[in-house]
Amino acid sequence: MTEMGRRSGIGDMLTSVYDPNEDGVIAVAQTEADMEKGDYDSVINALVALAADHNAQHENGGADEIDATGLTGTGGLGLMVDGVAGRVLRQMFFYISNGTNADTIKCQGFGIWNGDVIDEVDNIGKGTPVGVFSLDATGEKLTIDASAFSGAIKLASCQITRGDPTTFPSIYPEKSGNNLRLHFYEAHTATSIDIATHIGAGQIRMLITYITDA
Numbered sequence: 001m002t003e004m005g006r007r008s009g010i011g012d013m014l015t016s017v018y019d020p021n022e023d024g025v026i027a028v029a030q031t032e033a034d035m036e037k038g039d040y041d042s043v044i045n046a047l048v049a050l051a052a053d054h055n056a057q058h059e060n061g062g063a064d065e066i067d068a069t070g071l072t073g074t075g076g077l078g079l080m081v082d083g084v085a086g087r088v089l090r091q092m093f094f095y096i097s098n099g100t101n102a103d104t105i106k107c108q109g110f111g112i113w114n115g116d117v118i119d120e121v122d123n124i125g126k127g128t129p130v131g132v133f134s135l136d137a138t139g140e141k142l143t144i145d146a147s148a149f150s151g152a153i154k155l156a157s158c159q160i161t162r163g164d165p166t167t168f169p170s171i172y173p174e175k176s177g178n179n180l181r182l183h184f185y186e187a188h189t190a191t192s193i194d195i196a197t198h199i200g201a202g203q204i205r206m207l208i209t210y211i212t213d214a
Contacts, residue, residue, distance in 0.1 A: 024034045090114040098124045139194035146178035151212030162205040
């Protein structure tokens with residue numbers, strides 16, 4: 001070493017190595033063993049070639065938005081209510097009226113938002129299925145068969161929009177297999193109601209919101 005800590009001699013930092021194009025700028029250091037000059041300085045001007053535009057790697061060679069159709073886990077997700085894809089939310093207006101015959105009822109469903117349509121069925125009596133309906137022997141529970149719905153019932157709720165104000169009927173919907181069962185009871189006392197007898201006091205209208213598996 002000479003005075004001031006300077007190294008004597010030519011040294012090993014050659015211009016041909018660190019500034020091969022003699023532009024006064026040290027060439028970018030190589031940091032990976034597989035960075036070949038042919039790949040990163042293809043024109044041999046001591047400058048690393050520009051990276052390809054990111055959108056050139058996208059679908060259709062440029063659109064920033066990628067269509068996810070067909071990707072795993074993206075097809076037909078629909079409603080996710082229980083972690084299972086493909087659920088469908090539906091609504092139906094459902095009417096129960098006095099049947100033509102004594103102690104019977106008449107039912108009809110009007111599909112609104114994704115809802116199913118159920119043709120009117122008359123003279124539904126206790127203990128005997130009629131069409132897609134069956135009323136139990138006590139007249140307290142009306143079952144709508146699974147065949148009336150587009151998919152298997154997973155969950156349902158009912159909101160009465162019209163009923164007899166003297167008894168304040170309420171309805172508890174529940175699954176029975178893949179069927180939907182409506183349990184009628186008096187809202188104030190929570191006692192069950194024989195709907196075949198009660199309906200003589202007036203028509204019951206309700207909004208049924210339900211979820212099916214398809």
